[in-house]
Amino acid sequence: MERKRADLIADAIEELILDGTFDDGDRLDEVQLAERFNVSRTPIREALQRLILSGLVEQLPRRGVFVRQPGPVELIEMFEVMAELEAVCARLAASRISDAALAQLRAINERCRTATEAQDADGNYDQNDLFHATLYAQTGNAFLEQECLRLQRRLRPFRRLQLRWRGRMAQSVAEHDAILAAIEAGDGDQAGNLLRQHVAVQGEKFHRLMSSLKPAAE
Amino acid sequence: MERKRADLIADAIEELILDGTFDDGDRLDEVQLAERFNVSRTPIREALQRLILSGLVEQLPRRGVFVRQPGPVELIEMFEVMAELEAVCARLAASRISDAALAQLRAINERCRTATEAQDADGNYDQNDLFHATLYAQTGNAFLEQECLRLQRRLRPFRRLQLRWRGRMAQSVAEHDAILAAIEAGDGDQAGNLLRQHVAVQGEKFHRLMSSLKPAAE
DNA sequence: AAATCCATTCTTGTATACAAAGAATTTGAC
DNA sequence: GTCAAATTCTTTGTATACAAGAATGGATTT
Missing domain, CATH: 1.20.120.530 (GntR ligand-binding domain-like)
Incomplete structure (x- = not known):
């Protein structure tokens, strides 16, 4: 009952963070992720938004989103x-x-x-x-x-x-x-x-x- | 410390819902909102995502997002x-x-x-x-x-x-x-x-x- | 040599164009 | 006249193009 590609991607990225592929402080590059999942930046950005709201990553305006493992x-x-x-x-x-x-x-x-x-x-x-x-x-x-x-x-x-x-x-x-x-x-x-x-x-x-x-x- | 236009719009839409401009069950039309705020659909969609995550509205896949006042x-x-x-x-x-x-x-x-x-x-x-x-x-x-x-x-x-x-x-x-x-x-x-x-x-x-x-x- | 300023470049944020999936309406058959 | 199917039309989801802000690097000046 997943809604769209962006949701699957959000789960996938979350998994990548939790299993350590992305470490604390790493920047999640939109274009890299886009080519990794073979989609455009749009669904990637939607997925990142979900992660931002869930608190798993942090967004610095105009800077990008960064993995933010809780201390x-x-x-x-x-x-x-x-x-x-x-x-x-x-x-x-x-x-x-x-x-x-x-x-x-x-x-x-x-x-x-x-x-x-x-x-x-x-x-x-x-x-x-x-x-x-x-x-x-x-x-x-x-x-x-x-x-x-x-x-x-x-x-x-x-x-x-x-x-x-x-x-x-x-x-x-x-x-x-x-x-x-x-x-x-x-x-x-x-x-x-x-x-x-x-x-x-x-x-x-x-x-x-x-x-x-x-x-x-x- | 607002991040971008989409954030301001999210707050604005939230306000519109809470003050009753949009009622329970109303569909939030992306293009209508876009022209109302004089932006494209992109920031509108980002704003709506925030509201979806916060539980204030509900998204039916391929159908749109609807105001969802708690019963x-x-x-x-x-x-x-x-x-x-x-x-x-x-x-x-x-x-x-x-x-x-x-x-x-x-x-x-x-x-x-x-x-x-x-x-x-x-x-x-x-x-x-x-x-x-x-x-x-x-x-x-x-x-x-x-x-x-x-x-x-x-x-x-x-x-x-x-x-x-x-x-x-x-x-x-x-x-x-x-x-x-x-x-x-x-x-x-x-x-x-x-x-x-x-x-x-x-x-x-x-x-x-x-x-x-x-x-x-x- | 170090620091600052300017320019280039890279990345995010926004707009628009395109595609696909539902919804609705119209047309045809019974 | 009504029901159903097909086509059209609306709307979401995705891709791409464009703009603006930030970082980096080099050059110039002190």
């Missing part, structure tokens, strides 16, 4: 917002979730557990995202759901990094268990606090990862 | 998210705010009170927005601040409506007082709950306004 500070901030948003989701979902959806969440977390035991990082990753997305849907607030999905998507590449932490996957599954228990008990505040911690720890781990890397770079 | 349900949802976001702001600000900023908030609320006593709805409205924006800035989280400002901006025209409620302005000032007291006491949870209620009541009042208008329209 450590901004990342911490984004993780904090994500943690708070998810806490809201958990609290709302605790009073609004259906039995069917609760069962579904349990099933997803079981697949998380299976993937963890099989040391399947990719499987764990996918099911983990699905777990959270399913929870968003159970807030009964479609707007909130969309906002959460937007931020989740933005943080995806960074979340992926911290999966490498030893024992993190198993810990994550256990935290999901606790969150589910709180939701099932209808304790929204407890569910919210648990989920906030669950997400915030990702930000902290990421922060420590960054700190351990930065000194070497500078 | 009652979506509005309720947006107010709920705003309330939760502001609650987070209050909670965070309670532990991070500076004395200077706290004094500033008090000053702003005093101007709110003055405006209220003078029956100055516009003044109250402006100071009220400033009060909330100042609070966002005190979360120490620039990303959160930006997200809040974005949503605040989106809800602005609807918030304005509920100012007409008799006694609402005075009530609002009183609620600000209570929120400030909680922040000053460092009670983040209390401040959050108060602010959530403070914003949520706007959504509810708006809902009731909509309900009282809709039956006549259908």
Whole structure:
């Protein structure tokens, strides 16, 4: 249901940024991209606009658009917002979730557990995202759901990094268990606090990862 | 610091939508807009893209872009998210705010009170927005601040409506007082709950306004 | 030799021309 | 007279041409 060429290109460029083909600070040359995708500059410019609005790149007037990877500070901030948003989701979902959806969440977390035991990082990753997305849907607030999905998507590449932490996957599954228990008990505040911690720890781990890397770079 | 013509046009079109020149469901004709602003279709299309991304208009592929005012349900949802976001702001600000900023908030609320006593709805409205924006800035989280400002901006025209409620302005000032007291006491949870209620009541009042208008329209 | 100014060139921003996809209208057949 | 199909016409999406602003390089001057 993609709309037009420009949308496909936007996704493609986003992919190129996220997988490191374009690095932080790189200028995205319109004509280069145009010949790379075999289109004119027009759809390229439309695609870039989308990326500008999403915050992935920055535009300096009359200068061009530049890749703008969030710095450590901004990342911490984004993780904090994500943690708070998810806490809201958990609290709302605790009073609004259906039995069917609760069962579904349990099933997803079981697949998380299976993937963890099989040391399947990719499987764990996918099911983990699905777990959270399913929870968003159970807030009964479609707007909130969309906002959460937007931020989740933005943080995806960074979340992926911290999966490498030893024992993190198993810990994550256990935290999901606790969150589910709180939701099932209808304790929204407890569910919210648990989920906030669950997400915030990702930000902290990421922060420590960054700190351990930065000194070497500078 | 506007970037180019397209940005000015985007703001102008947004204004035209918000002030009712373009109604819900209207198609925004590129050529009409082009001659209205005395530019070619290119900057118009760029401007429309911005509005599409912001959610103010909707694009049907190969059909055009249409004004898409949020329905009652979506509005309720947006107010709920705003309330939760502001609650987070209050909670965070309670532990991070500076004395200077706290004094500033008090000053702003005093101007709110003055405006209220003078029956100055516009003044109250402006100071009220400033009060909330100042609070966002005190979360120490620039990303959160930006997200809040974005949503605040989106809800602005609807918030304005509920100012007409008799006694609402005075009530609002009183609620600000209570929120400030909680922040000053460092009670983040209390401040959050108060602010959530403070914003949520706007959504509810708006809902009731909509309900009282809709039956006549259908 | 260094700095500044001017010119050239490169890149973005805008206009226009072209193509393709829907929508609408008209014409033909039943 | 009505329904359907085809053609035309409108409108979006894309390409290209043009204009204006910024960067870079060289030359000249101090």
